[in-house]
Amino acid sequence: MTKKLSFIFIFIFTLIIFSNGVVVYGSPVIPEVSAPNAVLIDYTTGKVLFDKNAHEITYPASTTKVMTAILVLENANLNDVITVTDDLYVDGSSMYLLKGESFTVKELLQTLLIRSANDVAEVFAVHISGSVEAFAELMNKRAKELGALNTHFTNPHGLPDENHVTTAYDLAVIAKHAMTFDLFREIVSTERLTLEPTEFTPETRYYRNTNRFLWGTGGGNQILHNGAYTNVKYDIIDGIKTGYTNDAGNCLITSASVDGQRLIAVVLGAQGLNVYADSRALIDYGYDNFQLVQLAEKDLLKTTTPIEAGVEENASLYIAESLDVVIPKNVDITSINEEIIIYENIKAPILSGDALGKVIYSIEDEVIGETSLVIKDAIDKKTLFKKILIPSKLLIGFIIIFILWQIFVISLRFKRKRARNIYGRRYSSYKFNKSIIKPLFYKKK
Structure with missing residues (x-):
């Protein structure tokens, strides 16, 4: 009886795995995060992959400086010299x-983001807006524009203020935008910074990035990960910003990149080095369970469609925007279905950029993304006037042959006229040779 049950179990298991090529996808193991607030998003798509109280209002501490850096990059000249x-x-x-x-x-x-210098944040606020208060207004305006709807800043550095608040999700949105700047990415991935002495400070300034993910090894830099202690330093991480106050706890925005896929994690309110353990757990969870797939590439010629009453009979349709999606890593991308839909009653005139259809991508019956199909070159409406003025190729060929033949006839008669004039005979002027077209209009009886 036992052997029989074992056989049945093995048979059913094999059937589930291999029958019709269908794979049963297991649910990913959700990471344990000790901090009260955390979120993980995909950088390219913005899709949320993990959420723990991500929209709960809390304090950001020095992660605030990511917003400050954005405004510096957008409103200041990098080569300008600021004098205190x-x-x-x-x-x-x-x-x-x-x-x-x-x-x-x-x-x-560089000092703002690597040293996390609060005095530099205030210098920037005055340089850009004239005062800390005016700069905070600019911060709030820009945050709303980026989609950080539950954020309110009162200063450029994140020092304690009960009205200076944000959410884990909002910080992820802000960080996502910040990482679009090449210089920002370069700075937040820099391990150390050296500033030469000045007239007022004769010593060289040496600053190490506050983010231990970039350098933390050895004693004092160990975290518990997957049941074993390991260094905080993690090679796939390339930023972004730490923060700490008594009220906010340990805060960290983390960016990691593997094979062209970037993830952003935000952990707020953690205790001690748990901020790194939580952040690494989120990053590994993302890469272990999700993959970034490009379904469509912008400007790719996808198909053609007939155009009614147009000077062109067909229109070429192109992908309007690239489409990237995040799907479970154990999903076979060949199982993604593509459906091209062309809109009905497409008539000229059509403007460049008009959407004439769309492509829908799905897995089984679940739609995972879609993008429009657009025309690049405008197509005018065919009018009666244009029909008259634009003859067919056959007619054009006939006209050309007719003209060449008439030129030949004129040339031949001109030569005959000259010959007759030599003998004093009069020669009538050229007359249209009706015999050329007569066969076209009259049939032999």
């Missing part, structure tokens, strides 16, 4: 700028 006009003291991490010191915008931006 007042003695500055801002609590927390600082560059300790002195009155009279001068640095380029780029140098200060």
Whole structure:
């Protein structure tokens, strides 16, 4: 009896796996995150892959400086030199700028993101908006434009303020935009920064990135991951920003890139090095369970369609926008179905860029994405006037042959006229040779 049950079990298991090529997909193991707020998104599509209280309002601490950096990149000239006009003291991490010191915008931006210098954040606020308060208004305006709808900033650095709040999801959205800047990506992946002495500060400034993912090895930099202790340093991670205050706890925005797929994780309110353990758990969960697939490429010629009453009989249809989707990693991409739909009653005139159809992609009965099919070149409407003025190729050929034949006849008669004039005979002027077209209109009886 036992052997019989074993055989039945093996048979059913084999049938499930191989019958008709269908694969049964298991649910991924959800990572354990100790922090109260966390989110994981795909950078390319913005799809949320993990959510733990991601829309709950909380404090951002120095992750705020990602928003500050965006405004610097969008509103300041990197080569401009900023001179400190007042003695500055801002609590927390600082560059300790002195009155009279001068640095380029780029140098200060590096210090803002690597050193997490609060005094630099205020220098930028005054440089761009004239005051911290006016800069905070600009921060809030830009945050809303980016889709961070539950965020409200009161300062450029993230020092404690009960009205200075955000969410894990909002920070992911802000970080996603920040990573579109080449210089931002370069800075946040930099392990160390060196600034030469100035007239007011004779010592060389050495700063190590506050993000231990870039350098944390050895004692004091160990985290528990998959049941074993390992270094915080993780080679696939290339940024982004840390933060800490007593009220906010440990905060971290993380970016990782593997084989062209970038993930962004946000962890807020963690305790100690758990911020790195939580962030790594999210990043690994993303790469272990999801894949980025390009379904359609922009400007790719997809198909053609007839055009009613157009000067062109057919129109070429192109992919309007590239379409990337994130799907479970154990889904076979060859199982993705593609359906091309052409709209009905397509009549000229048609403008360049008009959508004449769409492509829908699905797995079984679930739609996973779609993109429009557009025309690149406008097609005018065919009118009666154009029909008269635009003869067929056959008629054009006939006209050309007729003209050449008449030229030949004229030339021949001209030669005969000259010959007759030599003998004093009169020669009548050229007359249209009706015999050329007579066969076209009269039939032999």
